[in-house]
Amino acid sequence: MTPEIIDLLFPNVLPTPEEIEARYPARQLPEGAVVSRLAPSPTGYLHIGNFYQGFLAERLAHQNKGVFFLRVEDTDQKRRVDGAVQVVLKALAHYHVLPDEGAQEDGSDKGSYGPYTQSLRKDIYQAYAKELVKKGLAYPCFCTSEDLDLMRKVQEKQGLRTGYYGKYAKCRDLSDEEVLANLKAGKPWILRFKSNGDYDKRLVFEDLLKGKLSLPENNIDHVIIKGDGLPTYHFAHVVDDHLMKTTHVVRGEEWVPSVPLHLQLFALMGWTPPKYAHHALLQKLDNGKRRKISKRYDPEANIEYFAEHGYPQTAVLDYLQNLMNANFEEWRKTNPLAPTFDFPVNFSKISNTAGALFDFVKLHSICREVIANMTAEEVYNNTLTWAEKFNVPLADLMKANPDKVKAILNIERGIGTKSRKDLMKWEDVENEVSYFFTKPALDSENLKPLSMDEVRTLASEYANMYSVADDKDAWFGKIKELAVKFGFADNMKEYKANPDNYKGSVADVARILRVLMTGRTQSPDLFAIMQVMGVGEVKKRLTEI
RNA sequence: GUUCCUAUCAUCUAACGGUUAGGAUACAGCCCUCUCAAGGCUGGUAUACGGGUUCAAAUCCCGUUAGGAACACCA
Numbered sequence: 001m002t003p004e005i006i007d008l009l010f011p012n013v014l015p016t017p018e019e020i021e022a023r024y025p026a027r028q029l030p031e032g033a034v035v036s037r038l039a040p041s042p043t044g045y046l047h048i049g050n051f052y053q054g055f056l057a058e059r060l061a062h063q064n065k066g067v068f069f070l071r072v073e074d075t076d077q078k079r080r081v082d083g084a085v086q087v088v089l090k091a092l093a094h095y096h097v098l099p100d101e102g103a104q105e106d107g108s109d110k111g112s113y114g115p116y117t118q119s120l121r122k123d124i125y126q127a128y129a130k131e132l133v134k135k136g137l138a139y140p141c142f143c144t145s146e147d148l149d150l151m152r153k154v155q156e157k158q159g160l161r162t163g164y165y166g167k168y169a170k171c172r173d174l175s176d177e178e179v180l181a182n183l184k185a186g187k188p189w190i191l192r193f194k195s196n197g198d199y200d201k202r203l204v205f206e207d208l209l210k211g212k213l214s215l216p217e218n219n220i221d222h223v224i225i226k227g228d229g230l231p232t233y234h235f236a237h238v239v240d241d242h243l244m245k246t247t248h249v250v251r252g253e254e255w256v257p258s259v260p261l262h263l264q265l266f267a268l269m270g271w272t273p274p275k276y277a278h279h280a281l282l283q284k285l286d287n288g289k290r291r292k293i294s295k296r297y298d299p300e301a302n303i304e305y306f307a308e309h310g311y312p313q314t315a316v317l318d319y320l321q322n323l324m325n326a327n328f329e330e331w332r333k334t335n336p337l338a339p340t341f342d343f344p345v346n347f348s349k350i351s352n353t354a355g356a357l358f359d360f361v362k363l364h365s366i367c368r369e370v371i372a373n374m375t376a377e378e379v380y381n382n383t384l385t386w387a388e389k390f391n392v393p394l395a396d397l398m399k400a401n402p403d404k405v406k407a408i409l410n411i412e413r414g415i416g417t418k419s420r421k422d423l424m425k426w427e428d429v430e431n432e433v434s435y436f437f438t439k440p441a442l443d444s445e446n447l448k449p450l451s452m453d454e455v456r457t458l459a460s461e462y463a464n465m466y467s468v469a470d471d472k473d474a475w476f477g478k479i480k481e482l483a484v485k486f487g488f489a490d491n492m493k494e495y496k497a498n499p500d501n502y503k504g505s506v507a508d509v510a511r512i513l514r515v516l517m518t519g520r521t522q523s524p525d526l527f528a529i530m531q532v533m534g535v536g537e538v539k540k541r542l543t544e545i
Numbered sequence: 546g547u548u549c550c551u552a553u554c555a556u557c558u559a560a561c562g563g564u565u566a567g568g569a570u571a572c573a574g575c576c577c578u579c580u581c582a583a584g585g586c587u588g589g590u591a592u593a594c595g596g597g598u599u600c601a602a603a604u605c606c607c608g609u610u611a612g613g614a615a616c617a618c619c620a
Contacts, residue, residue, distance in 0.1 A: 228618080
């Protein structure tokens, strides 16, 4: 290409590659340090798959004396959404998956390998693109999208591979005169690189997760600079990860087919490529078929879903670790209370499968376990933090009655396996707590076999007997006494032996009392509930029916 | 259509040629018990199919089938 053409192509003053390289010196890190990144597109929310990938990348960096950074891939200006970076940062902060470098909430950068937002790096990509043109390794393409559609149709009709290659790469061999004429005529153009790949040859490379992979070489002249002057993903990836000194690119396996292109671009630029780790995709079962978790159909595709519903952070992280690492569960068993971050992530233990189904049932089971391992105080604090954002009435109630709520949360709370496991998420706390504060409505169906009048008599009788000073045995003794008085058997065996002699058993009496106290037929330990409720409230509920 | 990846209980997976194919979740039953939850005990369910190689195959090879992914001036 003549200097005239190059000036028309790149009219702006650009730094030289040498100048750019000088701004990105080698990182001073220990031997074996891992530099990895999360590179989301700012489209308004963080997909759980992106988070999953970022979490893995973060763990590898931080467990290997390295650096984890956040790069905003906003080269598609059409999809860009304001405030999206804040959304990503908020989600990462919520789980303590914290970048050492990268874009910040206020739009500034942290770290010296920036800018970390691709739209701000336009000159850098342009500078390298210009260099490629100078070397004859890239060329402007004037094909319109109609031209390309037509080309694709022709190829499909003939059963050929689609793409801009071989004789279909029409602009590849334009003469300087033709290029000049097109530019002077003001024809829009994009930049393609000249592929030297041979589709009939194999490219073999080692993926850290998938092992040895063999794919055809790339022979398509892919676009590297788009019509708006910004780079495509492929070119930006190569330039940025070279300059930012990324050692490990962790990403979803949907990128595997692009690896030949990426390695080719690294070679073209004369750079050492990073190591690649392509992980399996999170999937969802839909009418018996598996598919990617999608924003459109699955609310949980948005990582924010879990914060909104009050899933404990540890449970979400544990679940994702469990999906990624075959040996995580075993580790968790021996380290039940350790932070998830203490788990040593190991490439060789990361499952290489077709992709795991996202399983709420399993997540919920982990949630129960996590909350069961907390003290009432911790449950209280976590719930309050959640409620202040997502359930203000509950937060107000908690703040007005902190000791009582903690006492409620402490009912049947032991350590680990001894605890109740009703709670899966902070959202559930309201249901556990509400009936202590509002007198429940009664359903006569739940009070049978007694009539409302009989219930009143029984309740007022019990109100006279009840004493907070009773221990559990004394408490239950009184209920037995009451049962006998009203024609119920005082033990289950006796009742089962002679059901016709009784109205029911002591269990029925306990049920009726439970319903009077809580409005429900199922609840935690009734003795403890009454203790927490207090004599005044207990008697009130027994007498005001 | 082309290319790539994957194939073990319902789900997540373990078993780097030799195991009664293991665990977790889920499910069922029993025990415990004032209900439920929890806990304890017990149980059922899997190597997609067909060929090889080998004394020996879930494991290695080939084929079939199935699922997933990629084939943009989106990432």
